[in-house]
Amino acid sequence: MTQAVSPDPIVLVRDLGMVFPVPGGQTVALQNASLSIQPGEFISLIGPSGCGKTTLLRLLADLVQPTSGDIRVNGQPPSAARRGRQYGYVFQAPALMEWRSVLKNVLLPLEVMRVPGDRVARAREMLRLVGLEKFERSYPWQLSGGMQQRVSIARALAFDPPLLFMDEPFGALDEITRERLNLELLRLWRETGKTIIFVTHSIPEAVFLSTRVVVMTARPGKIEGIVDVDLPHPRSDETRESPRFFEIATEIRELLKKGHA
């Protein structure tokens, strides 16, 4: 009998620690965090404000350097993964260039890096992935908040990286828009096979989107537990009504409460 061999993790975090010096002392933003993520997973990071979710994402993205521990992103140190454009990063606010059209916003990173080939075709393909192909000539101020965030997702995908880091991308949107974008993001994830690491404060959002949910606790920031989400795909509005959805949400809530205690 052949044994299933799991592929190499696309993200590996071992005993990660992050201490920030602050006036009169220090903040332990992360302590002993270990995590292994397989290619194609959708991982959500959830936890109270200040538990180190953004810090963990920034460490993976090489935007800050850890105090201790080890990180591998697609088999490389984060600095090499950043240089090799192994990930796209979507911030809380879309941060688009107001004077550039939607297409030109998505084109910008490709132009800056002088990516060879048909850059316009590539940018258009990314806009198609986020359902905005008809809006390429619009300007950011002509779009709703949800559409602007979709443009920023298309921009993050411009290099076609295997990984997408998303820091509360839908946090500022109303509930209905957020649920619609959740559905679209899942479609994109299934269509592209990307690995997504997604920060959120919302338990329903984490359950709906993820293959696994990493529950974090504050002061010092730690991983309290990891919850498997075994809900079938494709997920739909009915998924949110299923008994299993509520069971998983309860499991996450209990872990969050335990971390607060």
Ligand SMILES: Nc1ncnc2c1ncn2[C@@H]1O[C@H](COP(=O)(O)OP(=O)(O)OP(=O)(O)O)[C@@H](O)[C@H]1O
């Ligand atoms: N550059 C920095 N200098 C000093 N302290 C920092 C810095 N960045 C983060 N911190 C501290 O580290 C801790 C974790 O911050 P982080 O932003 O990662 O939390 P978070 O879980 O993403 O919070 P939120 O949900 O509010 O966005 C906080 O106490 C924060 O004040």
